[in-house]
Amino acid sequence: MKKNKPKYKQIIDAAVEVIAENGYHASQVSKIAKKAGVADGTIYLYFRNKEDILVSLFQEKMGNFIERIKEDTEQKSNADEKLRTLIEMHFSRLANNYHLAVVTQLELRQSNKDLRQKINEVLKGYLAVIDEILKEGIEEGLFHPELNIKLVRQMIFGTLDEVVTNWVMKEEKYDLISQADAVHYLITNGLKK
Amino acid sequence: MKKNKPKYKQIIDAAVEVIAENGYHASQVSKIAKKAGVADGTIYLYFRNKEDILVSLFQEKMGNFIERIKEDTEQKSNADEKLRTLIEMHFSRLANNYHLAVVTQLELRQSNKDLRQKINEVLKGYLAVIDEILKEGIEEGLFHPELNIKLVRQMIFGTLDEVVTNWVMKEEKYDLISQADAVHYLITNGLKK
Amino acid sequence: MKKNKPKYKQIIDAAVEVIAENGYHASQVSKIAKKAGVADGTIYLYFRNKEDILVSLFQEKMGNFIERIKEDTEQKSNADEKLRTLIEMHFSRLANNYHLAVVTQLELRQSNKDLRQKINEVLKGYLAVIDEILKEGIEEGLFHPELNIKLVRQMIFGTLDEVVTNWVMKEEKYDLISQADAVHYLITNGLKK
Amino acid sequence: MKKNKPKYKQIIDAAVEVIAENGYHASQVSKIAKKAGVADGTIYLYFRNKEDILVSLFQEKMGNFIERIKEDTEQKSNADEKLRTLIEMHFSRLANNYHLAVVTQLELRQSNKDLRQKINEVLKGYLAVIDEILKEGIEEGLFHPELNIKLVRQMIFGTLDEVVTNWVMKEEKYDLISQADAVHYLITNGLKK
DNA sequence: AATGAATGAGACTTCATTCAT
DNA sequence: GATGAATGAAGTCTCATTCAT
Secondary structure, X not given: OHHHOHHHHHHHHHHHHHHHHHOOOOOOHHXXXXXXXXXXXXXXXXXXXXXXHHHHHXXXXXXXXXXXXXXXXXXXXXXXXXXXXXXXXXXXXXXXXXXXXXXXXXXXXXXXXXXXXXXHHHHHHHHHHHHHHHHHHHHOOOEOOOOOHHHHHXXXXXXXXXXXXXXXXXXXXXXXXXXXXHHHHHHHHOOEO | OHHHOHHXXXXXXXXXXXXXXXXXXXXXXXXXXXXXXXXXXXXXXHOOOHHHHHHHXXXXXXXXXXXXXXXXXXXXXXXXXXXXXXXXXXXHHHHOOHHHHHHHHHHXXXXXXXXXXXXXXXHHHHHHHHHHHHHHHHHOOOEOOOOOHHHHHHHHHHHHHHHHHHHHHOOOOOOOHHHHHHHHHHHHHOOEO | OHHHOHHHHHHHXXXXXXXXXXXXXXXXXXHHHHHXXXXXXXXXXXXXXXXXXXXXXXXXHHHHHHHHHHHHHHOOOOHHHHHHHXXXXXXXXXXXXXXXXXXXXXXXXXXXXXXXXXXXXXXHHHXXXXXXXXXXXXXXXXXXXXXXXXXXXXXXXXXXXXXXXXXXXXXXXXXXXXXXXXXXHHHHHOOEO | OHHHOHHHHHHHHHHHHHHHHHOOOOOOHHHHHHHHOOOHHHHHHHOOOHHHHHHHHXXXXXXXXXXXHHHHHHOOOOHHHHHHXXXXXXXXXXXXXXXXXHHHHHHHHHOOHHHHHHHHHHHHHHHHHHHHHHHHXXXXXOEOXXXXXXXXXXXXXXXXXXXXXXXXXXXXXXXXXXXXXXHHHHHHXXXXX
């Protein structure tokens, strides 16, 4: 299995660094190879093409992140706590890995439709976790019974995404993780007094 | 003033169409020129370079939209109504102009950091309108007095943006404008029962 | 019409020279452009891709050659004279244009199936001229009435082609045109005493 | 002697199959190795480089074929019969081995000058057999005493080669061997009535 | 003897921009 | 003001060959 060989991860980590430092469009395969310490051709022993590096990067980094969120939220006793956990993990994951945050929030969005489609496939797993929490919250009587799940999921994801993107663009000048509580409060209680 | 000459608007409208139909990366200057009915070189009499077409497109299309939102919201009697109006106008503006929605929600995001920075400049005016409504709502006692304005603005913009993007990606299969009420309710009241 | 613009012919002539001098595989587009005195990109204003240069080269050089053979043979009074004329013209055409001979006899045959298929299309016109002469010769009672036309055409073309190829590979060390008579005699009378 | 080890022939037979199936340019060393059931590196224990595989292929397959033609023709009583035998064997050899025919008539011709030069070395043996028959035929008074041997040899080889190539390109849709008589008649008697 | 992972050179094509007319 | 022919820089990927095991 190629995914378990050391060079596979080496190349992906190099890609994150190179893209974060140079931007999406200035990240040539040769630059990634150099940073990974392999020859250009070696890249193609592990990835079909350049796009495949980026898709794999997203799958690798986000895939197991989604797994961990699923596991950690399942251990919480109610939907509200699960939601809080999800927000905290979402923020801390990216706050602790600035390069990855730059890549996912800014650079990877410059990709073409094809790549974004594949990225969305990965994200579906995350959105499903949110949906699950919402359904549970309704059953538990914590959340409003007539919530439009799809819409709420869009609100939650849109909010988290926008908050992180703003944080990335301000270049780490403030603490992202400490905003989790306020965001959780806003999402659950809204603006009203 | 170049902006008032007919070819200026002709080129911008051609750009919207070409990008919506072909996608960002397949939208060459020559294609835009052809659709606009001018020679390639003529483009450069009205715009400094390709990026300038896109920035101007955003300024032109969003600039006066922001003006109209400002005007319309100011006529409402309280912050809650103003917020509702902003959401409705945001949705209807894009629902009524699918090509423009495709361009702003999907295609223009593939642009590089530079261009997005300039697009953000234009958006600042919009965000300021939201901030104003929020402050007013707090003063009026409608919104929670300790709201973190910047964070709330990110929640609102992130939510609207994500909802519209999802609608665009589903290719108009459902009615966007009719979701305004539910979104307004969610933002003001949150998930809680 | 692109084919009548001076750069079209300039590029084709440059291609013949470059391929004859460097060989098929070492003939980069940039080399052809340089020899033609145009920028690399200009090539693509006149040809779809590299293969199109080669196909056009063959069409251009052979196409009107076939026309001229058709015209000249038609003026001869009988099939035997027509055949002699065809052989003489075939040899003199290539003997007088060594670079072109190298390209058609040696270098262009290294091309892939696709290109050779297109070259064969052009050759069909030539083979049709041969067929016509053969039919006429039979009607005139000059050639054997039961000739298998297709087979004879293959003999004639195979012979001419092999003779020219041998001449090219010997690098012009002997006179090709003066062999026309002997070849004509062989084809019409065979080996027998 | 490497040539007598089983892997040597294994690799050559694999090369014929791979080239016939995939075409010259899509026949990578790794594909040949896979078909032969050996590792890529093993190829280089038996052959100096890729070109050496192809040259050896030609030597191996054509070399003993030429031997057999020499033997069989020598048993015939006169030059005319020898020529007929040569034509029959040339056709039947390739008609009975379609893959080999595809490789020698079509694919191997895409090789570069160097390789073709070496192939021609092998062919020289075949051409010498033809020359011998021609000289004998003149001595026997069967063939015209003033034949230009080199030219006649080119006619014969060019004819046989073109006939086989046409047969290969038509993909075996007709019987090649049965054409031997007609070809023999044409070569010995020419077109004349 | 056999393996197969790793290497790295090399070229076609696109397209934003210019400038002579 | 308008044209459009010409420019030329720049990057992905393939595949023959090597060499440590």
